[in-house]
Amino acid sequence: MKRRTLLSSLASIGAVSVAGCIDDTGAGGPGTDEPTTDEPGTTTGDDDGTDTPNGTDDDDDDGSDFNPDEQTEAARFEIGSPEGVAFADNNKPVPVHVRNDADEERDFALQVTRPTPGSSDDLQLRDLGTTTLSADAYVTVVFYVPAEYTLAVEGDGRTLTEHQLDHGDFECNSGFTSITVAEDWSVETGGISTMMACPSPAARTIGVGQGEGQCAEAQDHTATVSYGDEEVSVEGTFITPTPCYSVDVAESGYDDESDVFELVLEATENDVDGCVECVGQVDYEATVGFEADFPAHVSVVHRTNDGDTEVGRATWNADFELGGE
Known part of the structure; x- marks a missing residue:
């Protein structure tokens, strides 16, 4: 099924911040994409009439301000090639950005797996190695061929998350998925996309x-x-x-x-x-x-x-x- 629940509408991907985008999987702890819910904080009014959550006007860094055009890409990996993709206008590449949302340099290991051709239950594995990300930097994995994949992100000596893709993620809209790893190694998965109506087969x-x-x-x-x-x-x-x-x-x-x-x-x-x-x-x-x-x-x-x-x-x-x- 083509992905119909889109994350945000925009006229130009490169010129718009991800702030305020709808999260497509929710925020979760390490090794899970299950959403978690924070307890609501108190709201107080300042003299100028502006409401500020939790009684402070400091902006919390919740990972929602990620913009790949304004932050440092440390490495890029490509899975497949755009050459020969059938119905290319309706199956655009899917970039996935893994971001180090911390104040210090950290290492992240990435692996991509997918089913082996034929009737075997074994998985193909492509090890993308370990990338060192400075504060607020990111690594990109671009998927070109519509198929089923799992992108595993490892850090802090464990698997932080396993992001699933299938044919429905490849569509006529342009956008990206972001996997943001916070200071405490918790993971938030979100993204941004245009909102065109894509034709079905x-x-x-x-x-x-x-x-x-x-x-x-x-x-x-x-x-x-x-x-x-x-x-x-x-x-x-x-x-x-x-x-x-x-x-x-x-x-x-x-x-x-x-x-x-x-x-x-x-x-x-x-x-x-x-x-x-x-x-x-x-x-x-x-x-x-x-x-x-x-x-x-x-x-x-x-x-x-x-x-x-x-x-x-x-x-x-x-x-x-x-x-x-």
């Missing part, structure tokens, strides 16, 4: 091609799904009562909440005088052309008298490898 064309049915060599329905430049291809086998059937599209649709496009196929009996008596299989190829954007996932379902069964699924950029610097 939509199927432009759907086509199904197939050969003649034949007696089945197996009993299982199958489908292999793969992403192309602006289309998704499916190669599948539909098991039928006899070989004299054709595969057609029953229905299709995109669910914004799960970011899944579902293609439902069914087999209909051909109008023929006679057919060989055997369980059949129909091999087919289907192509779905998309406009505006790709869905994060594509599911292929075969509909039979026994109900609907998912026989194939693919995730966009599932084969992306983190690589090195």
Whole structure:
């Protein structure tokens, strides 16, 4: 799902402070993104009629005044490349800034992980090493390829936070995410973004091609799904009562909440005088052309008298490898 809860509206990212932005995950202690709530302080009125929290007119440094254009970037790392990203206008890079909001120099270690291509549960790991940040300086990690990632931030001998990204964080809006580490090593995650309405993935064309049915060599329905430049291809086998059937599209649709496009196929009996008596299989190829954007996932379902069964699924950029610097 494309990220619809945006953090703040602005005309120019570089010219606007982050002060007053809505925090997208809340402030939490070390190693967690869970929000915490401070007890409300007392409010007193000064002679000029201005209310000041907690009886003082000193500005507390809550990490909300971060502006990358006005503070020092100590290092920058890039994950992937902008070259070859499909629907690039709707999948802009996602910069994540890790800021040292302290009065002294401190070290921060960063690691990026993501799923390994294939069916393995192992994770790819890219170690970005340790960066020394002076007071109020920051390090940037830019993610270019729409996919699932975890950015781990370590400091003070422990993991301070693990920031999650997925396909929905890549969209048509421009902005950044900030991970601010306070003097006591607590973490606040926030950011800023423009507020354009981004188009959702939509199927432009759907086509199904197939050969003649034949007696089945197996009993299982199958489908292999793969992403192309602006289309998704499916190669599948539909098991039928006899070989004299054709595969057609029953229905299709995109669910914004799960970011899944579902293609439902069914087999209909051909109008023929006679057919060989055997369980059949129909091999087919289907192509779905998309406009505006790709869905994060594509599911292929075969509909039979026994109900609907998912026989194939693919995730966009599932084969992306983190690589090195």
